[in-house]
Amino acid sequence: MARTNRAVTTYGLTHLALGVRDPSRAFDFYREVFGMVAVYREPSFIQAQTPGARDVLVFQRADGAAGESGAIAHFGFRLTDPADIERAVLAVTNAGGTVVEQGEFVPGEPYAFVRDVDGYLVEIWYELPTSIDPRAKNA
Numbered sequence: 001m002a003r004t005n006r007a008v009t010t011y012g013l014t015h016l017a018l019g020v021r022d023p024s025r026a027f028d029f030y031r032e033v034f035g036m037v038a039v040y041r042e043p044s045f046i047q048a049q050t051p052g053a054r055d056v057l058v059f060q061r062a063d064g065a066a067g068e069s070g071a072i073a074h075f076g077f078r079l080t081d082p083a084d085i086e087r088a089v090l091a092v093t094n095a096g097g098t099v100v101e102q103g104e105f106v107p108g109e110p111y112a113f114v115r116d117v118d119g120y121l122v123e124i125w126y127e128l129p130t131s132i133d134p135r136a137k138n139a
Contacts, residue, residue: 014054016075017045019062020118026059029117032095033088034077066118074113076123085110088124097122 020026027046030036036048036057045060055077079085089099092114100121102112111125 011054015056015058017058017060018118018120019065019068020059021061021063021066023059023061025117029095029097030057030059033091033097074121074123076125079124079126082108082110082126085112085124085126088112089114092116092124 018026023044023046027036027038027048030048031038034050036050036055038046039049040047045058047056047058049056079088085102089102089112092099092112096117098115100113100115102110104110105125105127109125109127111123114122114124116122
């Protein structure tokens with residue numbers, strides 16, 4: 001059997017499952033901040049997706065480990081418009097989260113680190129396009 005060095009084609013890292021105290025409360029936070037939509041609901045979890053993207057978050061009941069991230073420092077949502085950072089920060093606080101830090105990595109790249117309702121550290125940021133970003137649909 002011949003070996004190939006071709007990498008598997010994926011849509012990228014698109015799925016995280018978070019241990020939460022209350023799946024409905026966690027879902028409500030991400031729905032209010034990022035517009036996520038529930039695609040599956042079970043008594044112990046809610047699977048949600050960001051409209052127009054393939055992002056999937058599962059909010060899974062985990063009473064003892066809720067908010068514990070192990071060795072994962074944080075996860076993030078990359079904005080499509082840098083002007084949306086203030087709206088995102090306001091949405092976080094309105095949804096019960098807290099802002100940990102806010103600033104600019106470099107001029108034109110604003111960011112905010114926030115904690116969700118279970119204590120997970122979430123980065124919200126805008127990054128100027130990189131050389132390997134997918135091309136914009138209207139480009």
